Amino acid sequence: MTEKVAWIIGGGSGIGAAVARMLADRGWTVAVSGRRVEKLAEVADGKRIHAFPLDVTDTEAVDAAVAEVIARLGRIDLFVFGAAAWQERKVSDYAIEPFSAVVDANFLGFVRFLDPIIAQMRRQGGGQIAGIASVAGYFGLPRSAAYSSTKAAMIALLQTMRTELAGSGIKVRMIAPGFVKSELTARNDFPMPFLMETEDGARRIVDGLLGSDRFEIAFPRRLVWPMKLLRMMPYPVFFWVMGRLPKPKD
Ligand SMILES: NC(=O)c1ccc[n+]([C@@H]2O[C@H](COP(=O)([O-])OP(=O)(O)OC[C@H]3O[C@@H](n4cnc5c(N)ncnc54)[C@H](OP(=O)(O)O)[C@@H]3O)[C@@H](O)[C@H]2O)c1
DSSP states (O other): OOOOOEETTTTSSHHHHHHHHHHTTTTTTEEEOOOOOHHHHHHHOOOEEEOOOTTTTTTHHHHHHHHHHHHHHHHOEEEEEOOOOOOOOTOOOOOHHHHHHIIIIIHHHHHHHHHHHHHHHHHHEEEEEEEEOOOOGGGGGTTHHHHHHHHHHHHHHHHHHHHHHHTTTEEEEEEEOOBOOHHHHHOSSSSSSTOOOHHHHHHHHHHHHHHHSSSSSEEEEHHHHHHHHHHHHHHHHHHHTTTOOOOOOO
């Protein structure tokens, strides 16, 4: 059997790095990408895990990296997009520059890969495309206008892709983690209910991707279900709950 190849964008740290190591332990060849070469070098082992530094906001760099991964590793069976910029926004702060930087990395960064990755998967007869969204994309959260919007946009795009690519041999997956320990969450100063260890989150992602066909891989259930229920509530109830979320210390 040919060895399977995965490519993890955002694989130099946090959840992405843990997913990369877990896939390598399960026999996969793994490419990891991100901007910081030194973080990628900590994950790459020269045997099963290989570093391909790139910035997802640079279209030419993305195109070049797709070609390089295919040239060096031969194929892409599983593509996981987990790059994200997270900046807590002050309430009612919608300044265009920081907002568009988050959209460019978290959402358009993913879109930049789609045409060349889908073309490669069609050539090789199939594959899986997974986007790491978030439960923060289930609805608009206060103090994370840009981040929450990009995750909602990613969920919508993945839904479209799952329908459009059905029957093509390309499986589209949506990953919605709750709170997981990482560089990203280490900056948060608000309560993070049911905060999980990085490896625990990564294991749920890998098990979901390799052991099931379902569209959504969301965890932990005790956070996911109340949020899904809230999403279905009439807006007066929804905004009543939103207005009672813990307030920042400042
Ligand atoms: N931790 C959580 O609680 C949680 C919950 C829900 C969803 N998520 C999602 O899970 C994914 C992984 O996040 P994490 O928590 O593991 O945080 P993390 O360690 O900060 O991972 C984010 C990764 O994205 C990369 N990245 C950011 N901007 C990039 C760019 N312009 N080009 C290329 N790479 C870029 C970073 O590497 P460089 O800085 O080196 O580029 C970093 O490795 C993200 O999509 C995040 O939104 C996390």
